[in-house]
Each structure stands twice: as C-alpha cells, then as structure tokens.
Amino acid sequence: xxxxxxxxxxxxxxxxxxxxxxxxxxxxxxxxxxxxxxxxxxxxxxxxxxxxxxxxxxxxxxxxxxxxxxxxxxxxxxxxxxxxxxxxxxxxxxxxxxxxxxxxxxxxxxxxxxxxxxxxxxxxxxxxxxxxxxxxxxxxxxxxxxxxxxxxxxxxxxxxxxxxxxxxxxxxxxxxxxxxxxxxxxxxxxxxxxxxxxxxxxxxxxxxxxxxxxxxxxxxxxxxxxxxxxxxxxxxxxxxxxxxxxxxxxxxxxxxxxxxxxxxxxxxxxxxxxxxxxxxxxxxxxxxxxxxxxxxxxxxxxxxxxxxxxxxxxxxxx
Numbered sequence: 001x002x003x004x005x006x007x008x009x010x011x012x013x014x015x016x017x018x019x020x021x022x023x024x025x026x027x028x029x030x031x032x033x034x035x036x037x038x039x040x041x042x043x044x045x046x047x048x049x050x051x052x053x054x055x056x057x058x059x060x061x062x063x064x065x066x067x068x069x070x071x072x073x074x075x076x077x078x079x080x081x082x083x084x085x086x087x088x089x090x091x092x093x094x095x096x097x098x099x100x101x102x103x104x105x106x107x108x109x110x111x112x113x114x115x116x117x118x119x120x121x122x123x124x125x126x127x128x129x130x131x132x133x134x135x136x137x138x139x140x141x142x143x144x145x146x147x148x149x150x151x152x153x154x155x156x157x158x159x160x161x162x163x164x165x166x167x168x169x170x171x172x173x174x175x176x177x178x179x180x181x182x183x184x185x186x187x188x189x190x191x192x193x194x195x196x197x198x199x200x201x202x203x204x205x206x207x208x209x210x211x212x213x214x215x216x217x218x219x220x221x222x223x224x225x226x227x228x229x230x231x232x233x234x235x236x237x238x239x240x241x242x243x244x245x246x247x248x249x250x251x252x253x254x255x256x257x258x259x260x261x262x263x264x265x266x267x268x269x270x271x272x273x274x275x276x277x278x279x280x281x282x283x284x285x286x287x288x289x290x291x292x293x294x295x296x297x298x299x300x301x302x303x304x305x306x307x308x309x310x311x312x313x314x315x316x317x318x
Contacts, residue, residue: 005069005070005071006031006067006069007031007086007092008030008032008034008065008068009026009028009029009030009085010027010038010047010064010065011024011026011027011047011063011081011082011085012024012025012047012051012061012063013063013064013077013078014061014116015059015060015061015062016059016117016118016121017059018120021077021078022059022107022109022116022118023077024077024078024082025081025085026081026085027046027047031091032067034065040064040065047063054114055128056114056125057112057115057116057117057121057125058118058124058125059117059118066078066079066082068082068086070083070086070097070098071098072098073098074100074105075105076105077106080099080102080106081164083099083102083165084164084165084182085148085149085164087165087166087167088149088151088164088165088166089149090167093187094167094183094201095225097183099182099183106141107141108139109141110122110136110138110139111137111138111139111147112129112135112136113134113135116143117136119139122136137160142163142164142165142182143164144159145163145164145166146159147159148164149164151170152170153170153172154170154171154173154174155173155174156174157173157174157175157178158176158177158178161176161177162179163180165181165183166181166182166184166185167184167185167201168180169186169187169188169204170189171188171189171190172185172189172190172191172192173190173191173192175191175192175210177194177211178194178195178196179194179196180196181196181198182198183198183199184200184201185201186201186204186206187204188203188204188205188206188230190202190204190205190206190208191206191207193207193208193209193210193211193212193236194208194210194211194234195208195214196214197213197214197216197217198216198217199225199226200214200216200226200227200228201227201228202227202228203228203229204230204231205231205310206228206229206230206231206232207234207310208228209233209234209236211236212235212236212237212238212239213239213255214228214234214240215240215241215257224241224258226242227243227244227285228240229246229248229285229287230246231247232244232245232246232248232249232310233248233250233310234250235250235251235253236252236253237253238254238256239255240256241256241258241280242256242257242280242281242283242284242285243284243285244289245285246287247287247288247305248288248289248290248291248305249290249291249305249310251290251291253293254291254292254293256280256300258279258280258284259279261277261278261299262277262300262301263275263276263301263302264276264278264302265301266303288304288306289303289304290302290303290304290305
C-alpha cells in the first residue's frame with residue numbers, strides 16, 4: 001500500500017483519572033506510515049522522561065504512536081490531535097485533511113499554564129493548582145498553537161489568539177488582535193490583524209486589517225470556503241463572505257457577502273443613467289477589484305484597478 005496520503009507520529013497523550021484522553025502532543029510528525037519495527041514502548045528519551053503522573057492536575061502521560069490516512073475522518077482524540085499537528089507543522093495545507101466529526105473527538109478541557117485538566121476535576125484540584133501557581137487560561141476543545149508547535153519564521157503577538165491546527169507560513173505576523181482558527185492560515189508572508197476563520201486561506205503578501213472579519217463555515221449554514229489571493233488588502237473593520245482574487249482591496253468598514261448588491265461602476269450607464277448591478281457571489285475570486293461604498297449614495301461599488309494591491313513592510317515580515 002502506498003504511503004502517500006498518510007501521516008504518522010510518536011507523541012505523549014495526557015489522560016484524566018476517568019480515562020478521558022485530554023490531548024496528545026507530537027513533537028515531530030512526518031509523512032508516511034509508522035516505520036516497520038517501531039516500538040512505542042521504547043520511547044525517544046525526550047518523551048520517555050515526560051511520561052509521568054501529575055497529581056496536581058489528576059492526569060497521567062503515556063507514549064503513543066499512531067498513523068492516520070488524511071482522506072479518512074478522525075477516529076479518536078489522539079488521531080484528531082495528529083491532524084491538527086500536521087497542519088501546524090505545515091505537512092498539509094488547510095482543507096487538505098479530513099476533519100469531519102473532529103469536534104466529537106475533542107473533549108472540553110480546562111487549559112492551564114501547566115497543561116490540560118479535566119473540567120470535572122477542576123473544583124477538587126483547585127487548591128493544589130493555586131498552591132503551585134497554576135492558572136486556568138481557558139475552557140475549550142482546542143488549545144493554543146504555541147503550547148504544541150513553534151512554527152519557524154512566524155510572529156504571534158498573543159498566543160491565545162491562534163489555535164492548534166492553524167497553518168502559518170514563514171513571514172506571517174499575527175498581531176495582538178489577529179486571530180487564526182484551526183484548518184486556516186496563510187500561504188505566504190502576510191499581516192493578520194483581523195479574524196481568519198476556519199477553512200480560510202490567505203495568499204502571499206496580503207494584509208487582513210485590524211478588526212477585519214472573514215466568514216468561515218462552522219456556523220451559519222455557509223459552505224463556501226473563502227480564500228484571499230496574493231497582495232490583497234482587507235481594510236480595517238471590513239469583512240467578506242466571498243473569495244478575493246489577487247491584488248484586490250476592500251475599503252475599511254465595508255462588509256461584502258455573497259448576496260450584497262454591487263454596482264459595476266466601470267460598465268457603461270444604461271439609457272436611464274443607472275448602472276449594472278450584480279450580487280457579490282458573481283465577483284467572488286476575481287482579480288484586481290476595489291470594493292468601496294459610495295459616500296453619497298451608500299451603494300456598494302466595484303471598480304477595476306491596475307497594479308499590485310498592497311506591499312507589506314519587509315522589515316515587519318523578515
């Protein structure tokens with residue numbers, strides 16, 4: 001059987017006293033199947049010494065080794081975590097790994113600065129945790145990226161704003177108010193000061209402005225996975241529910257969805273003086289478009305533009 005389409009990893013699984021696997025950390029996942037003759041009982045030294053009991057958190061750690069087929073859905077917590085690691089280690093790009101049903105395999109976890117704790121144990125263990133200066137940082141199914149993976153060549157101003165499973169290319173800067181969800185990210189050097197939702201990919205040289213928002217597919221019933229091309233600017237507090245091609249600009253404060261009525265200002269006027277109007281979906285993915293709002297009429301307009309959309313500050317993304 002071909003090894004194409006497979007990822008394997010040896011890792012450390014954290015298990016609560018009630019048997020719930022809370023997380024699994026894979027230091028070095030890789031393409032392919034588990035090597036012939038690999039024995040997880042003979043763990044690498046860095047994992048073996050960490051496979052211990054932690055009474056403060058009511059958990060035990062054990063070495064595991066698994067392999068996953070990228071086209072198949074996850075079947076366990078450790079399986080789900082290997083998929084998230086594969087994304088954040090840049091072994092696979094967003095939307096190239098099957099994540100169907102992943103929420104069902106990720107337990108809700110109390111994330112602390114000492115590691116995961118089962119929420120049902122939190123009240124009982126709180127005195128031990130507080131005594132040792134252990135603080136709860138969140139209660140969620142997904143952990144922070146930087147607690148598991150350090151992507152080379154990336155700046156992340158606030159670790160709590162990027163989830164494990166984010167795909168961040170070298171040269172990417174995620175500022176304090178930027179957010180990147182799992183199975184989403186950047187395909188080149190990009191500035192992220194807004195929200196990059198699940199399933200969204202941002203092209204090389206693009207800028208997601210402060211407070212900007214990009215629609216995902218986790219809620220609301222939408223199925224279109226939004227993508228942003230290269231050298232494109234999503235202005236501050238702007239938002240999109242359609243894809244943008246290369247060298248596009250959405251002006252600050254403008255939200256463009258698939259159903260937004262957009263006036264094509266470059267088209268010749270009709271006899272009555274009006275201009276052609278289309279829905280946003282018809283312009284999805286087109287290159288070289290400026291989306292703006294007419295300050296006199298309030299109409300959303302689209303006009304063709306020449307040249308590159310934005311040029312990032314090289315010093316910020318070196």
